[in-house]
Amino acid sequence: MIGIPSYHAMAAMAVTVAMFVAFARGRMSIEIISLLTIAVIAVGLYFFPLAGDQPTDGIALAFSGFGHYALITICALMILGRGLVVTGALEPAARFLERIFKFNLQVGLLFSLVLAFVLSMFVNNTPVLVLLIPIFVTLAARGAMPASKTLMPLNAASLIGGLATTIGTSTNILVVSIAVDLGMPMMGVFHFTPIVLAAALVALPYIWLAMPKMLDDNRVELVHESRKFFTRLRVTENSLLNGRELSQIASRLPAGIEFHDVKPGLFRPGQRIKVSGTHEAIEEGIQVMRGEAAPSWVLERINRAHNETGEDIQVVEMTVTADSRLISRTLPTSGIADLYGVAVVGIHRPETLIGQKDQYSDVGDIRMREGDVLLVMGLQHDLESFANGDSLLMLEGRRELPRRSKAWLAAGIMGGSVALASVGLLPIAIASLAGAILMFLTGCVKFDRVGRALSAQVIVLVAASIAIGRIILQSGAAGWLGELLSLGLIHLSPAAVLAAIMLFVTLLTNFASNATAATVGTPIAFAVAAQLGLPPEPLVLAVLFGCNLSYATPIAYQTNMLIMSEGSYDFGDYVKTGVPLVLIMVTVLSAGLAITYSL
Template sequence: MTLDIALTFGVLLLAIIFFITEILRPDLVALIVLVLLVVFGLVSPGDALAGFSNPAVVAIWAMFILSSGLARTGVASNLGNLVMRVAGETERRLLTVLMSSTALLSAFMNNIGVAAMFLPVTIDIARRTKRVASRLLIPMAYGSLLGGMLVLFGTSSNLVVSGFVENTGLPPLGIFYFTPIGVAIFLVVVIYINLIGHRFLPQRQSPQPVSPTQIPPAQDLQNLYGLEERLAMLVLPDDTLLAGKTLAESRISKALGLNILSVKRKDGKRQAPDAHLELEGGDQLLVLGRLDQIEKIIRSPMFTVETEVPTISRLLSENIGLAEIQISDTSEFVGKTLVSAGFRQKFGVNVLANRRRDLIRRTNLQNMELETGDVLLIEGQFDNLAALSDQPGYRILSLEELGDYHLEDRLSFIDIPEGSALAGQTLTEAKLGSAYGITVLDIIRVGREFLFPEPDMRLEVGDQLIVSGHPTDIEVLNGLQKIQVEKDVKFNLRDMENGSLSFVEVILSPYTSLVGKTLKQIRFREKYNVSVLAIWHGDRPYRTGLQDLPLQYGDAFLCYGPRAGFELLAKERDYIVLRQDVQEKPRLKKAPIAGLIMLAVVAVVIVGWLPISIAAIAGSAMMVLTGCLTMEEAHKSIDWKSIFLIAAMMPLGFAMRDSGAAQYLADIVVRTAGPFGNFAILGGLMTLTLLINPFIPAVVNAVIMTPIGLATAASLGVSPYPFAMGIAYMVAACFMTPVSHPANLLVMSPGGYRFTDYLKNGIPIAILVLLVSLLLIPLIFPF
């Protein structure tokens, strides 16, 4: 083994570890691999960048645009509507027609996009036929994967394999090379699903009669997400201190971690929980969430407020002072809140006020978006203040210069009494800032003062705090302590639906950019005027702490809000709204044009006029020129994460070929399986490819295994095409786990699937794909 081979294997092993552990994003891992290959001299800089201009990569991004053109003109949705008309009532016919439709579309469109488009269609079919969606969603997703095996551009990995074949100086794979075996695989899998596989499909939701508008029954969603366990009624006393305050000002939602579903007045009228709705004495608030926090508040006072008002001089010492900084137009904080920017954690200072032009804000600063020109008044240790000295407008302030801020108007003494829910909590756990808009500036304990207390400092009974906050915020907290709670509420969420408000499920799309972010950070409620009542996260629903739950692929939101909000969500690439009638209206008049453009692309490739990359670019340009989609929509349709992943990983394949690493592994394969013949060697490589599939992205698997397959063919002195085709089919066989392919993960939450549900059908189907392709490849592509 040479040094180059060892280095190549080292880079390969590092990449596989990162892909499996998911420590870093896959596209970032690919870029790191690219750089390492150049640094170690395994590829030249030109070869390292060649992936970005590789015909296969170009064809992939152009196919994203063509796929979007078919979707936005209604070509695909029209086929979905046809499915609903001809699918019939029997489950076998439903499964066959559904899988056939998704497979046919996936042959010419991106299979993730097809699965996303058919998700609400499949759920509607399930409800129309009074079946559970879990009986149909996995077959639908599998159908989209099978479609990738029908033609060359059916899936990105096919094009990657073809690109490596062409790179060796051989003719690339033909557009219909995959079709004969792909059709055979599809038929065998459909027969298996209908005869055997359907027995392993779970039935986890009770079918409900569908409404004429095809809206999911609210009671069905209530049962699925287990909402009844978290429902309660909050009753405001007639003399409540919250009367006249809006829901937003009451802080019931933020302070108590509750979702307010509706407000019932004394006269029996029910109001939507608008943030600007003013509360009245006697209001009954239907809420969702854990009640232990409010029970602690009600059980005994959290704190008492003293009449004496502290002076600002008490907040300063020889180590702690005040300063001003200004937010410039190039500042990293523009458009962010203090919370999302992590201002306190990053700089170790408190923000006491924000001067915006002629207006000074001294309370509720945590969730206020910062703008260019804002002047922040900050308090902290002088060392921490000095760390901000490079900020525009930085200057240390004296007491005499604070007059305009009127800080004393917002300062109060509060005491922690016996039995307070705050006793024993850290300042972070108490959430006085995020929940109530109150900032703790000083803690006085048994004669000792703790100016600028750390977030992990615990409060104790008898503590006296100097806090900054609006008097009405403290009044609100006193009002919360007098709320009455009624548990064990029996309530049907259907009663809350009317012409404008409804319950709808929303799924994070496979293309989402929101993974790792929280609802609070993306300001979901403010953007869409829609409340998230529960999140199906992993394999169970979460109904509390939703605002701070990091989102992940496949998360499903149970939302409540107006139609306009869901229409806005449906336009966003980050979400899939599981309701047909709020989807963006397709450009139906352009459907024939889009269909003809796609047929023309296929035709010119078949007759050999243009290579597939150029034909796909031409088709993409025609989609825009003819108005099937706009240039902005074309840009948005491309999954750039996938493009970067493929383009940056292709040099690894070149390195394996040029360093001799692929030949080294090929020689091992030939020595091990050679005595059993070419058929056994092909079977061994295909099995290895299939086993790797669940752990790394399919295109990466193609990049790794294709050079090995081609080198094996060269060692044997046989045609490389059987090995290229075998690896391509195995790379596309992503059936075994939900994380094997985004289409599988997409249906996990709406179907209520568990990991084992994929194993039960995915493993037998993957084995069938292996056997069928292994038997037919030598017949159609002789050694």
């Protein structure tokens, strides 16, 4: 007969349920709910400490998440991902995937899901997601599927891939190790891969076709139309345009770039071409086509100053005011580059001014007017001098150019961190933290910009989830639930026993942690097998599978938290997409285990 749980266990379960309900209702922010959860645990354990503990031990438990290796790992991984973005290291991969998405959005998503699944079979799925997240955020900015519709499916595909081998996740290794300690033979890398592959074939259509439709487009829409800038792009010797016709390179150009008054024939070095596009499209177009939108000597001067000072090159939008000396001048006659060392790479003219007389010089250069918006590139001090000296108003369209000189370095640091963690030479926490330190030391990520890489929402959510996991385990709530489960399995069929164990462990992993689920679930599986006269291996595999079905809450696994801020997800998004996937996987995996082991 099972006893009544302790007061601490009942309180721990009540706090967990209350946190879940608060998340699901969505009336308060995730940060507030997480901090309230930590506060309730700290105050409760101070006045009612666990058996054998001091009041201050409860405070240490409640706030232990802020110094936990899992939180440090997640922050380090965010910094590594930021380093890849700000150096432009992911641009080649992003352009390759962009071409697939341009061919067909659904084909592009399917290719990406299969890629994430296969990589996660052999590489820890956390660094796989770290590599893919910034790529898909970049693709979303370029007009592909919004990140909110791709990151959740990618995360699910990588989690299933990690489930397929014993080395796919650290949780798999933990379960197998505990099982070996309890007397079960060691499993090979692909011991249960066929069962997971069968489940993946059933789950993939849901992840690919249904899940994106269940998620909202969380992109922030601009309330005004993006400005369209015009520039004169000069073809260089190493330009993508050199020796080609426009039709030959059209498919490789970024969305939003338009050519005007192009003469038939091949492009030649020195030729100047009239091009238009948005701020982002102009920047990307210059990079892809390897042309020059300003005199080469001023571009070299800007790059030289950047290398000497380490200051980032910025591209800023500035409006020509009525007092500016630039009115009626063209760029070549303005002397901007000589006076300030900045380069004007584009001009936007409001619709109300288009069509005015004398807006072009004899050689086709635009004469500047009041209200024109200039796209100016340079270092911050020079840009401010230009704005003050020529009576220009700096707008909000400030962007920092990627530090492309460090792209290979950032890619090498990320690759090294992933490799060391994947082959087991270093724990993922140490490998990612060392990589983040190297990103700082080499200048790939700057200390004063680290706040852009980190999400306060994710930080407090991780800390709260760690505190919940510890109180569930130390209060005896997990053990009591396990005893209750064992009592109710006596009258079920073997297949139903497998499904029940898997669902129980899935519940633990989604509200406590993978480690807690593995630590509690594996011994329970052995005990249930002994009581019911079943072989222990399928029940242990049910625990292993359940530990990885962490789709239904953001606190269930660290990659769930990594995608939260980038995809602008709320708690309800995980529930409505994750619960159906959990049910699909439990059903297929339980059937697969029952068939494989003839139960």
